[in-house]
Amino acid sequence: MKTKLLTLVGCLALIALPYLVYPVFLMKILCFALFACSFNLLIGYTGLLSFGHAAFFGAAGYIAGYLLRDVGLTFEVAVLVGTLGAGIIGYIMGGLAIRRRGIYFTMITLALAQMVYFVFLQAPFTGGEDGFQNVPRSSLFGLLNLSSDTTMYYVVVGIVILSLVLIHRIISSPYGNVLAAIRENEPRAISLGYDVNKYKLLAFVLSAMIAGLAGATKAAVLGFETLADIHWSTSGLVILMTLIGGKGTFTGPLVGAFVIIFLENKLGEAGTFLAHLTGIEGFQAIGESITTVIGLIFIVCVLAFRRGVVGELMDRLTQRNAVS
């Protein structure tokens, strides 16, 4: 009952928000939130730490951007092809990476993602270092013009909600239970007769496709696509988002994505504001070194808050319930 109420309030807030906050900023947060959720499907529910998720996010963004600008296809086709493209890259990368476990898996995904990075750096259609500019949003099914920010916003909300429902279905299905079993005790899952590698590969591909969906949508929303989205630092960023929010919690990645994107975009303003308020020039520098701040948050999270914001909150709540 409580969760239903919360979901309802959340949905209402999502509908009202573009009248209060700049919609493009909101859409950027939503895209990264979806990206973080796709990543959480792997780390939180399957126990696989991929350090190459930016490859799917960025590759799908490039594919969608190319189809929208140079081929002139409509929004839904471009996003769909981008998602499928990410799925194919995910199938190849996952197929190679799941042969090893733990830290090796992580390093292999990282290295393979770097390979994808170089391919997109040199492929003739991507514009190299400059990336894509002026990507049109086109229209939905050729009917709904998406150039208005508000219209686009509701489409993005729709995509994100549908994907969240899908992720929820995946993790609460029997298939999701097998994934959890693999995360908790892989040898036991094997001895129970599950073809563990097949389950892991499917989870990897699903996660890659959702990451691709997020990336393709983001490219259409912002109207450009650059190498930054495919670079490994973006893979690091999505790990941090999930870690901050709480891995293995359903809403954690959403919170984490909000915190990080908010910091990335508003840290400079916050620094200037603090400098004005206190008269200390040093605060001005905060905005200039976002990497440092994000790195510090990373360190604090790993050392002290491994459960993340949502994880810690849920822990507190269940403890209080247990006492009363």
Next chain:
Amino acid sequence: MEIFGIPLPALTGQLLLGLVNGCFYAMLSLGLAVIFGLLNVINFSHGAFYMLGALLAWVGLNNFGIDYWAMLVCAPILVGLFGMVFERTMLRRLYKLDHLYGLLLTFGITLVLEGLLRSVYGVSGQPYSVPTALQGVTDLGVMLIPTYRLWVVFASLGICAITWLLIEKTKVGAFLRAGTENPRLVEAFGVNVPLMVTLTYGFGVAMAALAGVLAAPIVQVSPLMGSNLIIVVFAVVVIGGMGSIAGAVITGLGLGVIEGLTRVFYPEFSSTVVFIVMAIVLMVRPNGLFGKEMA
């Protein structure tokens, strides 16, 4: 003289460049392997410590007038001490947890180091001149090569050999190897394992910094110089397999040479070739070329 339509000087030039790069790969992946062996931590900050070594050399020369040879000793010691403090205060708390947290923590410290140095020194590369004693070219009979590059190859091969001897042939090395197998047993023999871990981390990190000082006159010194190199080194480590020290060195050198050759015959692929080799090796031998059988 031409080989496959490529003029010989161009071929040998790229081969040498590849060999020099391979030396850096070898030194870095060796340090990573040593740290991984005892701490079970993938030291993501290895690239940042390499960069720190090069940047310290540059700052030493430009701000304090300390020359290359002094920095070749000082920079690794300073970075090694920093690494030991980092290990003592932060990394140590994570040993009981999943190894992935070690990777994430070292990733965090990388971001902090790069971010801080970038706001101080900017992203543009700083030139660092070759020390006077090593300027000029050496005639090898078949070809002329810059003396400094020759020095880099000899120095790093020497360091790799000394490290290998230290770990495989001395008593300290025996304790180290035993510590990776069974730390509690080694502790029962009266060895201070936590101290050994700290020193090992410091040593591995100092080696990265030493590679950085060696690289300073060849590459542009900048806060970003380590971040792309580290991914290549990870690939080297995956290809070589984590088990053996010799494997790290041989794979590092070999891949450097392969990269150099690719730059001659198919330049577009030179930055990807290491990852392609990795994908092929993984398909055939998932444990790497020199790796032991493990889960």
